[in-house]
Amino acid sequence: MNKELSPSGFVADPAFSAHDSIFIAEEDVLDFCYKMFGVTADASKLKYIINLGLLPVYRSEKQNLILKSDVASLLDSICIPERTTANNLRYDKLFEQDAIRINSGTIIDLSHQESVRVPTFFSAARNLISAHKLLKNPSNETKYNISYFPGSRLTTLSERVVKYVNSQLVREKNVDMDTTSQFARSAYYMGSKRLLCGFLIEAISSALPESGVVVDLMCGSGVDSGAFSKMWKTFSSDAQQFCTTLAVVHGGGFNRTAAQDLISRLMPITQQHFNALQLPLAGALEKEDNLFCHDINDFLLEEYMNFLKNCPTLSNNVSTAHWKPRTEVMLRRKNHSIYPYCLFTAYFANIYFGLRQCVEIDSLRFSIDQLQDENEKNWALGALIATVSALGTTYGGHFAQPLVRNYNDITLKKLSTIIDKRSFSITHEFAVRLLNLSEQSQNSLRQVEIVPGPWENALRTLDEKLENKTVLVYVDAPYKREEYSRYYHVLETLVSYTYPSRTGIGLTPKPGERFRSEFFSKTESKISDTLIRVITNILQRGWICAWSYSNSGKARIHEVIRSVYQKIHCDIRSYSVPHVHKSQGGAKPKKITEYLIIFSTKE
Ligand SMILES: C[S@@+](CC[C@H](N)C(=O)[O-])C[C@H]1O[C@@H](n2cnc3c(N)ncnc32)[C@H](O)[C@@H]1O
Known part of the structure; x- marks a missing residue:
């Protein structure tokens, strides 16, 4: 020995x-x-x-x-x-x-x-x-x-x-994930690593000194980035912009006083915009307000169904004398910044949110666009993403499908859920979340820095920034053929705000208009090859790679490890932990094993 x-x-x-x-x-x-x-x-x-x-x-x-x-x-x-x-x-x-x-x-x-x-x-x-x-x-x-x-x-x-x-x-104790990540709590699909943050940090701390840098290359909900930033300088990247924005609001660099000041500047602009957008929709908004004050019964169900069918939205193809959603959207496809903003009101009212809620979302989104300071913009947008994610009436916690596919199929039980969620004020929830997130941020010294994805682009950008640093790149790539850009299109649209095309029951942008990941494949070898390419690209830079994967994933872990080792002779150590995977749509939770494999090139 x-x-x-x-x-x-x-x-x-x-x-x-x-x-x-x-x-x-x-x-x-x-x-x-x-x-x-x-x-x-x-x-x-x-x-x-x-x-x-x-x-x-x-x-x-x-x-x-x-x-x-x-x-x-x-x-x-x-x-x-x-x-x-x-x-x-x-x-x-x-x-x-x-x-x-x-x-x-x-x-x-x-x-x-x-x-x-x-x-x-x-x-x-x-x-x-x-x-x-x-x-x-x-x-x-x-x-x-x-x-x-x-x-x-x-x-x-x-x-x-x-x-x-x-x-x-x-x-x-420092990681303390109990208080962390409002987004991760509301979106099961991502953020499943919330409970594993301590496991990850402990494993990584064996390979990375405190002076080192972590890159969260596919940061998803940003919850891991937030935990890493409590220990190390952290850069976060993802193919989807809303993910990197969420990573920022899981890190340090903001505080309650700054949030209060920000809210006080955003609110008058939001209110003014709300007034402008509600004018042509006043009748429908009043109707919705009245409906939400009623007891839940068959009469309300019928009234609400009528309201849904006659509301002026793109999906209904209904216009009124004062509001023609199709015309308004066509104009804004050419110029996204036409006042008032109306993307959510036209696209998603009565699909994923209430009508008033959509007018509020558009108004807050407009006021955020008026901010000059990038950091403030990220914090406000992060809080709005978290709010929209929590209050959407979705099927299974993501936006591939709304809760109601057909207005005629609403049951009293569903009506109760819908009214419950749609009665929330987006503006109020937004302010609460921004204050909470900024309060948590005070416990963290380091700001999370954004690096635009996809991953190859991010690595290239970081080459120069991280010269002479000890770098560990954490890779938590999709485990399965899951189309993140379909499941979270509403959140990505909230950030890009580009009035995209809409297809299918979920009103998803056409495939060409959203990110297509190379992990979205039925072929196991293609997924494995991509993983091998990501890991070797990191190792070739002399950086450490910590690859997170589970035995429920599509790729065969040992084959990926073996191929990486054949290409680059490196030290490999691995960690495992029993975990429970909560899947979508009410399927039974599944017992799985999560792995973290740390590759480091020999010095
Ligand atoms: C498993 S999730 C990450 C979950 C995250 N660790 C968390 O706790 O929420 C995988 C992420 O990879 C991102 N992704 C997929 N393909 C990518 C690519 N080519 N480049 C960068 N990110 C990509 C997806 O957008 C998604 O956010």
Whole structure:
């Protein structure tokens, strides 16, 4: 066991050459440990850390594969301890149930195997096992017994282990995702990483110093960017503009006083615009107001259906003497900034929002466009995106389909949901969200910086900016053939505000008018090839890549890892954590394994 440890505690292993396989089959691990390191590993301990999820396993068609480098860095937790030193902790195997003996001086005890529910435990315990050699105290009589992550305790003879563990717990507390991300809470589709932020940060902290920089290359809801920015300088990118705007409002750089001042300047302009846009729609708005004051019953249902059918919107193809949606939209397709703004009112009224709500959205969007300061613009737009996302009447939490496909099919139950949501004032909700987000921002020192996507473009832009920096690029690409630009078109349209074409039941812009991701493919090899291209592009720059993926994804993780390694000889370590994936449209939540694979080029 004479392998050299890197500062983070990971084994730098010169014995794995570029020609060796980097994986080993699960059944060959014991043999491998003996041949490679001259140690006897314990089959039951190996099984235990595999079942727990500490040692990542990749399932191929024929066998379970494990990275040799992962075995090497977790070796001590699967070996039978030597009975030599005087101050060893518990020897007796009877006491070893639900315990991970890291070495003779440190043990993690779990209440039972299922008791660990905090995702951060999985990367933290793995890091502790890998790093323990650096944390040995020369000699110590004191025994420390402290709480580790919920469901676990740590007993150690090393004061340095206690310090290391305390810094892990402080990092976990700083991330504090309970208060984070109003968008992530309202949009299940993205932001599923909200609960995994601590896990990610702990894993990344083994590879990136505090002075390093994180690039969140496909930032989605921006929730991970926000968490990273609490630890490191963070740049965020995505193919969709609304995602990078959301990343900004998850970071630092704003405060409640600035938000109050911003709201006080936005409101008079919003009000003035509201007055102008409501004039030609006064009759319909009054009707909607009256309907929303009624009890829910069959009479209201019939009245509301009539209102929906006769309201002057593009979808209805209805005009009034004062408001001709088609003409207004045609004019604005040529010149997006014609006053008053009316995109949401014409397109989405009674589809995803109420009529009054749409007039409010257009009015706020106009007032945001009048801001000169880019940072203020991003914060206001971010709060509006979060509001629109939360208050949309959608099917399954995204905008591929409205809640109601056909006005004649509304039930009393649906009517109640619709009226509930459409009675909210967008302006009020916007102000509340802006204040909350800015208050959270005060806890974060660093502003998130935007880099326009798609990913290749972002990497090129960052080349110059990040020269001489230690950079880690976090890649959380789509797992499946999911068309993000279709699911979130309303939010992207809110940002671009370009009066796009509309197709289908969801009023989605035509494919040519929205971003088409190379991950939107039925072919597994195409998705894998793209992932390999993204990861190798990052490594070629001398940057570290942290690739997040799950066993529910389309690509075969071990094949991607193998191909990257064949192209670029690099150190690879991986982390896994059990997770529950909540899918769309009421499907049952699914138990999955999330992985984070960290590739770094050899120095
Ligand atoms: C799985 S989501 C990211 C989720 C995010 N980590 C979160 O917690 O919300 C994948 C993201 O990749 C983006 N994306 C897809 N293709 C892309 C490309 N070619 N370049 C940049 N971003 C892309 C999508 O817009 C989407 O936001």
